[in-house]
Amino acid sequence: MRYDTILYDLDAGIATITLNRPEKMNALTPQMRAELTDALKRAAGEARVIVLTGAGQAFCSGQDLGEGMTAAAVDLERVLRDEYAPIIRWITEAPVPVIAAVNGPAAGAGANIALMADIVIATRSAYFLQAFGRIGLMPDAGGTYTLPRTVGLQRAMGAALFAEKIEADQALDWGMIWEVYDDEVFEAGWRARAEALAHGPTQAYGAMKQALRASLDNDLDEQLNLEARLQGTCGNTRDFKEGVLAFREKRRASFEGR
Template sequence: MTEPLILVAQAQAVTTLTLNRPAAMNSFTTAMHEQLLAALNQAAKDKAVRCVVITGQGRGFCAGQDLGDPMAEPGKDLGALISACYKPLVQRIRSMPVPVIAAVNGVAAGAGANLALCCDLVIAARSANFIQAFSKIGLVPDTGGTWLLPRLVGHARALGIAMLGEKVSATDAAQMGMIWQSVDDEALAGVVGALADRLGKMPTKALVATRNALAQAQDMDLDGALALEAQLQTRLGSAHDYLEGVEAFRNKRPATFTDR
């Protein structure tokens, strides 16, 4: 049997999706796109899942697009590849009904780097690097990179990182706010596991609303953001998790959140 290109593991409320082309540094093929999107859709539908982790098998997280894939061969319409594969993937990750963690275990280059940055929280091994490799082959950042980078690190740094295509170490990425945290390589699995378990016990619906509100507010003035906050608090304030959280706080006990 052919080994799956995406390994799926379930531990309590956490689903871990592992990119599984280690010999090719987990670079994307059309088939891998199909399997990853299907796995994300399944996790989104499963009410028992409250957090998703995306990581890579072997020594790399994801080296981006496999240039040997038929859809990426010279002469092919790369825009069609973006529309068919990368756009749905980014939209799926950004619309997941649960928090998504990227556990970057090694190099994340090109689309692989921006795949990680699409996730809610990025934890990277100290040895990992992020590379916007597009300029090296005459392209612009894709997989949401043009939208993500300036929002994460500001215009000046985003432009330098994108144009020069130099390695950004995990340590530097954390210091400039590109990712959430850089940890020792041997600690990565434990740190990510603990974080995923923590998120799985938190009020999922409120966490996802927080993600969406922060993204939307970037394109609003203050009055618009205040109106959005009021709208969300109206909705969340009548949900189970708010009532449970207040009751738990008053009774000095741990809350049991169930909304999703």
Template structure:
């Protein structure tokens, strides 16, 4: 049996491919455990400077594997969220490296929200997104009730969640749900090129951006201005800032290393 998650490294990019194509890469405990192990490895590996998350076959991720919830007794869905989904979303948002979700097909339910937990979401033209929870009597989880209103506003968030309608990748890009919709042809190569580009940027600055964006959802303007000041003070001491200034003065491309601030 193939591994539930394929892990591949090319340069400074670690690609994680959900690999249950016969189930449209539905999430089960084995997939969650594999993702947890993969992110643990990424967190401790300074040579990895960007993560690309995608799916095998014709789907990105169809959400939770509903077949595991069939049976004669009620299941505690909150326990599964506590054990798997919430830790995964928190790790993705806190990871001090950029995550690109390359949505190559169906993204439904928790699968759609897994994509939205990434920093940048791209999708091919044939992909689609569905907040499918209402179809089985549930609410959006995996961060869905947070991501949706922050990305597309309250009105669209409620419509997407309460109606459970499927929208195309083109529509998702038009309403700001994702960063960009790209042609099917060459999509995997374009996704890797984007991840490679991000891996070459100043990693410490991207980590600080993630920290600031995460805080902005609940901070007051005054608190956010103070956070920007503190983070920028740290960024001004990084080797990449020094390199960026030198490169600007010398009129050449900067060669960022992603190294942390010296003690």
């Protein structure tokens, strides 16, 4: 697919996907959603880590509410099922870590796509906003799934009902995101994190994602069985053998990933 609203770069195992409508604060259009889905699918097959970020001053302001966006002109149920759900599934089910590098405001569906990532890193001037109530809607794009599980029901309710900005430092304090960097070192910070993951045991990372996400819904017996099955697979990889050998030889492991 040709990309007109996003940028795609693959370098040293890191696939960087940049939402690229800076003049519109990277608001999501049908074309952008299709391109993002395609890029995530592509990255899942050829990268060892995926980074999702935005061009310009914003990460993503959510659904583009410009021309043609009226209650009579859009079927929101279809849009969510056909255009947003695939994005969320590729983020959560990709066999490699997904980092959201939130370089500025993240609002509406843009906030919830970011929060669905495995690791969320934000610049200090960024904020997260569940803006839906301001236009008579409820949080979507996975927000009603992610928020109660990361910040608890009371904070999730407040974020949704009051539609107030949650600044990056507050999001960090709530456990909504992993870490915050000052604006001037933000890019260097997330790149260092991505490089570390790109040199790691990719198959083990995929197993970690699968097990940790499943734990939100599994009972203990189901989770123990899943751990045993996934660990059995990890134990048959060359990376496990290399990791043990490196430990014995007191050196840094050189993982192959795939």
